[in-house]
Amino acid sequence: MSRKLLIQAVLSLIVGTVCVVYAVHGMDGHAVLRALGSLGPRAVGLYLLTLVVTHLFRTLRWEYLLRALGTSLPFRRLLPISSAGFMAILALPVRLGEFVRPYLVARERHVRMSTMVGAVAVERIVDGLLISILFFGAYLASAGDLFTRELRAAAWLSLGGFVGLTLFLVAAQIWTDRTIAIALRMTLLTWLAPARAQQAGEKLRSLISGFRALADRRNFSIFLVQSIVYWASNGLGMWILAREMQLPISLGAAFAIMAFTGVVLTLPNSPGLVGQFHAAIKLGLSAYLPAALVNSNGMAYAIVLHGIQTLWYIGAGLLSLPALRHSGAHLSLSEAVRRSSQAAEVEDA
Numbered sequence: 001m002s003r004k005l006l007i008q009a010v011l012s013l014i015v016g017t018v019c020v021v022y023a024v025h026g027m028d029g030h031a032v033l034r035a036l037g038s039l040g041p042r043a044v045g046l047y048l049l050t051l052v053v054t055h056l057f058r059t060l061r062w063e064y065l066l067r068a069l070g071t072s073l074p075f076r077r078l079l080p081i082s083s084a085g086f087m088a089i090l091a092l093p094v095r096l097g098e099f100v101r102p103y104l105v106a107r108e109r110h111v112r113m114s115t116m117v118g119a120v121a122v123e124r125i126v127d128g129l130l131i132s133i134l135f136f137g138a139y140l141a142s143a144g145d146l147f148t149r150e151l152r153a154a155a156w157l158s159l160g161g162f163v164g165l166t167l168f169l170v171a172a173q174i175w176t177d178r179t180i181a182i183a184l185r186m187t188l189l190t191w192l193a194p195a196r197a198q199q200a201g202e203k204l205r206s207l208i209s210g211f212r213a214l215a216d217r218r219n220f221s222i223f224l225v226q227s228i229v230y231w232a233s234n235g236l237g238m239w240i241l242a243r244e245m246q247l248p249i250s251l252g253a254a255f256a257i258m259a260f261t262g263v264v265l266t267l268p269n270s271p272g273l274v275g276q277f278h279a280a281i282k283l284g285l286s287a288y289l290p291a292a293l294v295n296s297n298g299m300a301y302a303i304v305l306h307g308i309q310t311l312w313y314i315g316a317g318l319l320s321l322p323a324l325r326h327s328g329a330h331l332s333l334s335e336a337v338r339r340s341s342q343a344a345e346v347e348d349a
Helices: 002-024 029-037 040-069 075-091 093-109 113-141 149-174 176-186 194-215 217-244 251-264 276-285 290-325 332-348
Strands: none
Touching: 002 093, 002 217, 029 194, 029 290, 040 075, 040 093, 040 113, 040 194, 040 217, 040 290, 075 093, 075 176, 093 217, 113 149, 113 194, 113 217, 113 251, 149 176, 149 194, 149 251, 149 276, 149 290, 176 194, 194 217, 217 290, 276 290
């Protein structure tokens, strides 16, 4: 466990360092400070309104995946659990916080954590597919003229990757045994470590049980619609804030930048997304705006966007912690992370 965490921490620091170097390269510090100084309460207030909608729909849609798996949570419990989970995902490197939300739900409803992790996998893959389609659509709409070589490569790779993962979700539901066998052969576990392969196969089978949400057409359809509303609110908020900060981008460009940023953030993340978030926004803006504007108002925009989101999710998460009680005891974030990681390790064994 400690060696795994060390590897993850090193990877996180490498990602963060590379992204920070790219983000600050060519940045006009004085212009960034001027743009930050001219930021008015109207811009912050408007963006916060869209962030409230984004947060609510990001929370509400999780309920419909749970219903599809035969369980449910009232909103008064779902909101603090989701808020704590979102905070952990944002704050911790390499997505170590992803286990917090499924652990809290599993503890609350006494269901297998691996099933809840499978539901998270469905959520993440659906999100990835939606934003990849949006990003690739923006690439096609521009006829490739606006996109740099890096953005073109990202458009193709993200779409191909998430389409492949979606096909895996569907295949795992229809041909579970065959899909597990193919996955084990592709990882060479059946040849290199037969005993370990059997354990991995059982773990994968348990994880696939969380994919059952796909078979519930009604609840999954509601989840899908709410996911679209969640991403639409997110993109609209980014566009409003960009216009308030004197960045002349269209609504379509704002959605393309949001989609590209979402794709970048699916990679192993730096602590607090520092550097990674800013580099993604900078690279996305570079497809639509001159370099001088990107390195001034554009970088100020990235800083404000990241800052507001960070304060929002950390604040909502901290406020939710007192509500996360088990046998009358409060649960801290560090305790939730530790217990969720331990639960994941136990089910891995």
